[in-house]
Amino acid sequence: MGWITTIVDWVTGLMQAIGGPGVFLAILLENVFPPIPSEVILPLAGFTAAGPDAPYGPVEAILWATAGSLTGAFLLYGLGAVIGAERLRWIAEKMPLVDARDVDASIDWFTRYGTVAVLIGRLVPGVRSLISIPAGIDRMPLAKFAAFTALGSVIWNTALVVAGYLLGDNWHAVSDWMDRFSIVVYAVLVLALVALTGWLVRRALLRRGVRRRSASGADGSGRAGTDDAH
Template identity: 40%
Template sequence: MTDWIQSIIESVGYAGIAFLTFIENVFPPLPSEVIIPFAGYVTTNGSLTIIGVIIAGTIGSVLGALPLYYLGYFIEEEQLKTLADEYGKWFMISPKDIDRASSWFEKRGALAVFVCRLIPGLRSLISIPAGIQNMSLLPFLLLTTLGTAIWTSLLSWAGASLGNNYSNIQNYLDPISYVVFGGMIAWYLYHIFKKTVIED
């Protein structure tokens, strides 16, 4: 997976970063924790800038939040839970995940949209209860943009600060990443098998 992410960033640049972060929001198993640090590292050779990476990553992530926001906006919560129960296994979303994100929103209101953009696992899902609660689009976009910009800035800086060490670390990470990715695929297939065969 890391090779695929790197090839897109290296060949398409900012548009690739925006595309990957958009997909990451809709399909969470694609991690921003891999996308943005590598983009930050690429800035050390001059082909990209930190500001450009932050802007591209933020734009892609905000655009990726909109489908989930509108999903919550146009579909009632119970219907969403039913859909999550029936089809969520393919997207790693369960009714409990929706409840968890809704609980955050109910306790903290609009502030949850900002805070959750900094929390892995809730970054994408918080858009659903924001839509369910009919949060106004402008505040949603502003808070999502602010939280996402901070998250992207931190990850970009982390990648850039490693400098040349990133490539050295990558030599050790590549074999590990294949094992981790293989484990993720195996876990994903088991999750689907469990939901489809065992629990049904």
């Protein structure tokens, strides 16, 4: 893909030009702009660290990448905090199929399981960046958010940087394998979205049926009362 090649060329030049800060900047951009694939950037960072004239070592690459991950995560956390629960409720009320109660239920769920969601989310392509937004909406304590984001990021960054470092010229094999994994993840997410949409439509139809029956019952009661009066 042409845009992937462009990204690879840009990231390679950046890392070779400014070293570790280049890894930081590339991962920061990957976090706030998810179409930039960390599955390409991190193995490439590991490969760059293995060269004879490497501008940094693998440990330094992991540290810079984790700093970039944290910075990007905090930016998205801030976006979630700006959106806030009240604004999200207002948006939900304007949307078909959902309402403010769904927002409240989601926030309650995230309050209970948010730390696990943040940790696991950092290890899932397509989710690892966006998971910071609901954390901000829920106003998860910053220290807890930072700790679990850092832990998940270290695991992800270490695995991909080390793989790229060990594979050398074959670093792209990591991204090829991760592409297959990502396809499975995206397929599961699409199926989950379809299932959720189906459930919301069914719920809306059931609610409409209940309202119609209630209205019919009220009309029947009203007519019966009128007839009795005569």
